[in-house]
Amino acid sequence: MERGAVPKHLHIINPASDFPSYHSAEVYAASGVGGRVSVADLAITTLAALVPDGWRIRLTDEAIEPLDDGAISGDNCDIVAITGKVSQRNRMIELARAYRSRGTPVVIGGSYASLNPEDMRPHADVLVTGEAEEIAAGLFADLAAGRARRHYQGTRPDLARSPVPRWDLYPNGRAQMGAIQTSRGCPFTCDFCDVIQYLGRHQRHKAPAQVIAELDVLYRHGYRYIFLADDNFTVYRRHAHAVLDALRDWNGARGRRATFMTQASLDVARDASLLEACRSASLESLYIGVETVNKESLSAAGKKQNLHQDTAQAVETIVGHGIAVYAGIIVGFDADTPSIFQTMATFINTSPLPLLAVGALVAPRGTPLHDRLAAEGRLTGAAWQSANNPFATNIVPAAMTREDLLTGLAGLCADIYAPTAFETRVRHFLSAFGACRRDRMPQEPRGLHISAPDRQILKRLSGRGREEKRMILDLLDAAVRRPDAAFHVLNFLLRYAQVRHVLAAGGVPIGVGRIGTTATA
Numbered sequence: 001m002e003r004g005a006v007p008k009h010l011h012i013i014n015p016a017s018d019f020p021s022y023h024s025a026e027v028y029a030a031s032g033v034g035g036r037v038s039v040a041d042l043a044i045t046t047l048a049a050l051v052p053d054g055w056r057i058r059l060t061d062e063a064i065e066p067l068d069d070g071a072i073s074g075d076n077c078d079i080v081a082i083t084g085k086v087s088q089r090n091r092m093i094e095l096a097r098a099y100r101s102r103g104t105p106v107v108i109g110g111s112y113a114s115l116n117p118e119d120m121r122p123h124a125d126v127l128v129t130g131e132a133e134e135i136a137a138g139l140f141a142d143l144a145a146g147r148a149r150r151h152y153q154g155t156r157p158d159l160a161r162s163p164v165p166r167w168d169l170y171p172n173g174r175a176q177m178g179a180i181q182t183s184r185g186c187p188f189t190c191d192f193c194d195v196i197q198y199l200g201r202h203q204r205h206k207a208p209a210q211v212i213a214e215l216d217v218l219y220r221h222g223y224r225y226i227f228l229a230d231d232n233f234t235v236y237r238r239h240a241h242a243v244l245d246a247l248r249d250w251n252g253a254r255g256r257r258a259t260f261m262t263q264a265s266l267d268v269a270r271d272a273s274l275l276e277a278c279r280s281a282s283l284e285s286l287y288i289g290v291e292t293v294n295k296e297s298l299s300a301a302g303k304k305q306n307l308h309q310d311t312a313q314a315v316e317t318i319v320g321h322g323i324a325v326y327a328g329i330i331v332g333f334d335a336d337t338p339s340i341f342q343t344m345a346t347f348i349n350t351s352p353l354p355l356l357a358v359g360a361l362v363a364p365r366g367t368p369l370h371d372r373l374a375a376e377g378r379l380t381g382a383a384w385q386s387a388n389n390p391f392a393t394n395i396v397p398a399a400m401t402r403e404d405l406l407t408g409l410a411g412l413c414a415d416i417y418a419p420t421a422f423e424t425r426v427r428h429f430l431s432a433f434g435a436c437r438r439d440r441m442p443q444e445p446r447g448l449h450i451s452a453p454d455r456q457i458l459k460r461l462s463g464r465g466r467e468e469k470r471m472i473l474d475l476l477d478a479a480v481r482r483p484d485a486a487f488h489v490l491n492f493l494l495r496y497a498q499v500r501h502v503l504a505a506g507g508v509p510i511g512v513g514r515i516g517t518t519a520t521a
Helices: 026-030 042-049 069-073 086-101 111-115 117-123 136-145 195-199 208-220 237-252 266-270 272-280 295-300 311-320 340-349 368-375 383-387 402-416 419-432 452-462 466-481 486-505
Strands: 009-014 037-039 056-061 079-083 106-109 126-129 151-153 175-180 225-228 259-264 283-291 324-331 356-360
Touching: 009 042, 026 452, 026 486, 042 056, 042 079, 069 086, 079 086, 086 106, 086 111, 086 117, 086 383, 106 111, 106 117, 111 117, 111 126, 111 195, 117 126, 126 136, 175 208, 208 237, 237 272, 266 272, 266 283, 266 311, 272 283, 283 311, 283 486, 311 324, 311 419, 324 340, 324 402, 324 486, 340 402, 340 419, 356 402, 402 419, 419 466, 419 486, 452 466, 452 486, 466 486
Parallel strands: 009 056, 009 079, 037 175, 079 106, 106 126, 126 151, 175 225, 225 259, 259 283, 283 324, 324 356
Antiparallel strands: none
């Protein structure tokens, strides 16, 4: 970088993903209603808040507004900052190459760069690894003076130093959920998880007042559905209760309440008081890593927090408290034989779990699983290639062939996401939802307003076939009959459309049953 340069204009980019995700919303663009995201991007808005006064800042979330060659060639920024996860690796490199070819310096950071610095080093003028709060001032001062180093190593800061994100720079009308992070890190030791390698096992927390300050900003920008983007929100009960109490009181002072979703462990089912606190705060949805019902696999992977209770009963308990569960499922553990696919199908299809993110086990770089399998000679291909795609893996399974694993995974997804199977699970959900507290569940008909973009999604989904059309109509009718659960039913349908988009991208034909379950095309 030329000495003496004084950059004034910074362009921060969240790249497009290399493969559709269960948790994203590519289906909106595919339906012709423009780019949408499930969750507004917290990384680029937080980074923008760390930029000193005097800089002009532009944010681009490519999930909403992709950058084509013309947009890149006409970009008059002085510096580009690119941040991303493993699922964005290829696009990060494409963008860096395009900007550097026209002489624009490129800064690369984020979780993928932090965990795989040697992979991103050739593509960055400045590489930033780790968390940025404590190094941002020095980084931007060096960039402004034209003396930036090639590498900056971040720290694990006290989250009191994390600023209110710059939501004023973000296209908020194109996101379904806002985002707040109340903590970073997770104390558990799941051997396949790279979160603790990046953010650590010591969980750091924001004070409730700091959380509320961020929530006030999101609310002013129109968000009424907000994701608490913690790695494990409920693991430290005292922190969770303090934040939930603050959210409950904050919501109580609003004419229109906000609704929250977060990530938690299955063992939250053992704490009735915490579940009650979640409901009182309008935290109505949890993403939980269920992973498997194979106890041997859970134990070997270090996911012992899932072994304290029967999985099916735990899910029923959470849903019974009026909280929807979105589950992560993994197949391909060492203890998994080809029978695992039928075992998981039986569990899934008898559960109140309409939506599940199902994928093959992957060993990310830097994890204990990766180290063990590398020592055993059981890795194949780059980890990033598999992490981009839920229907791929970089492991050589222990108790089946790779073909068995990937074929069985495709068959499992095809069967559980057949329209009749999905509808059955939604009806299981409706039967279980709020059973522990039905007399106290809200009865107002919330969530039944369907926006024009959402109607277009449902119309596209119904065009897939007669079974899809019938299922949509039946479930919308069920939602009318259960106003306390209508919000969730509509969400399930919209996310189901995204799941079908992901399965199509992975070449998974819905309804072609290969594991003995009943599926309808």
